[in-house]
């Protein structure tokens with residue numbers, strides 16, 4: 001079962017075409033990593049997938065349902081109203097800079113949307129939130145405010161917040177690049193644990209070794225196109241000159 | 255006039271001053287919020303109308319505005335305006351302060367990082383939920399010091415109601431001074447305004463402290 005399908009996506013900012021006819025799909029339980037140089041459009045494709053940006057062409061499907069498509073006149077039509085709400089409940093996004101709500105406690109950050117948006121039972125939501133916090137090693141921080149936490153802890157809260165919505169797929173946009181090396185390890189461990197539970201994930205990352213280890217499939221993007229899409233092993237032994245050049249650079253940076 | 259009669263008259267002025275103050279605050283803060291929405295509107299016509307309104311309110315004397323509001327119904331419709339004095343004062347103060355508050359709200363709302371909106375959107379919050387639950391509480395914290403400044407100015411500005419001969423604190427004090435050739439009412443008035451503002455500042459400081467649990 002495909003959770004996400006993106007077909008022939010185009011995205012421009014003014015005259016600058018940032019995504020040039022990209023197609024990708026993610027099956028249930030799959031972990032897809034997206035790598036590529038700065039400015040290649042990795043964040044943009046995630047932002048298109050999560051409806052933070054509107055596409056200029058192509059179609060986006062979640063669970064086979066059209067979230068956006070291009071009609072015969074070339075206009076992009078987005079799902080609206082209840083249908084859009086239902087589609088949007090399929091995915092969550094973990095931001096590079098967390099974007100926690102600073103005026104809410106850790107617990108409220110996690111539980112407020114499930115209770116007031118999804119209208120779920122309070123006790124059930126609180127139980128799930130406590131489980132998630134326990135998994136993140138943050139149970140003792142439930143009543144803290146984001147400003148009282150380290151970056152790594154804040155990122156774990158933001159992952160718990162996304163998970164408590166029970167998404168079918170979770171997107172990560174460089175979840176560790178705002179963090180120190182030690183804190184990065186904390187987050188990578190959390191994602192690794194999610195991988196063990198077969199959480200469907202799309203991860204944009206600069207952590208090449210991590211991408212190699214955790215993903216089923218890796219996409220290498222450059223200048224708005226997919227240069228190569230393959231398994232981690234093949235990617236890291238690629239014959240493609242551009243892939244080699246990019247990965248080589250990382251290797252040397254080491 | 256005995257000191258106690260003087261105090262009696264002055265205290266009735268204090269009550270009226272306090273009335274102007276509270277009515278203006280209660281009405282101009284929400285109005286200011288709505289004006290700020292207009293000011294930030296994507297509709298260029300609405301946006302420009304609001305811009306002109308704000309610049310006129312800030313660019314002309316409040317005293318003149320009060321007079322214009324007061325005489326407006328008479329000059330235009332020949333209405334009897336004798337009972338219109340108090341409403342005119344409240345309307346005048348409210349539309350003036352709403353303009354200032356609107357600019358404060360706008361700066362606060364525009365200073366909010368876009369990531370807060372995006373996180374809220376991803377969690378499925380509706381536009382109004384996002385504003386009421388996520389954005390506005392943080393905006394209030396950010397703008398509280400500027401609001402405090404305006405509120406303190408308002409306490410002193412209430413004395414401008416003397417221009418419509420409304421019997422608030424300052425008008426009363428001035429009358430007694432003129433009639434009895436004594437300076438005491440001015441001193442009482444000064445103490446009153448000072449204490450009033452002292453209380454206002456303490457209350458606002460209390461709010462700021464209450465909101466200092468996060469950064």
Ligand SMILES: Nc1ncnc2c1ncn2[C@@H]1O[C@H](COP(=O)(O)OP(=O)(O)OP(=O)(O)O)[C@@H](O)[C@H]1O
Nearest residue numbers: 013016018036037038039040041042043044045174
């Ligand atoms: N809102 C925007 N307006 C205009 N241009 C934008 C906008 N967002 C992104 N871009 C441009 O689109 C291109 C792709 O940006 P994007 O953020 O997707 O790159 P990225 O692959 O995520 O890079 P990085 O690794 O640095 O995060 C860049 O040239 C960027 O300047």
Ligand SMILES: [Mg+2]
Nearest residue numbers: 042043044174
């Ligand atoms: Mg990026």
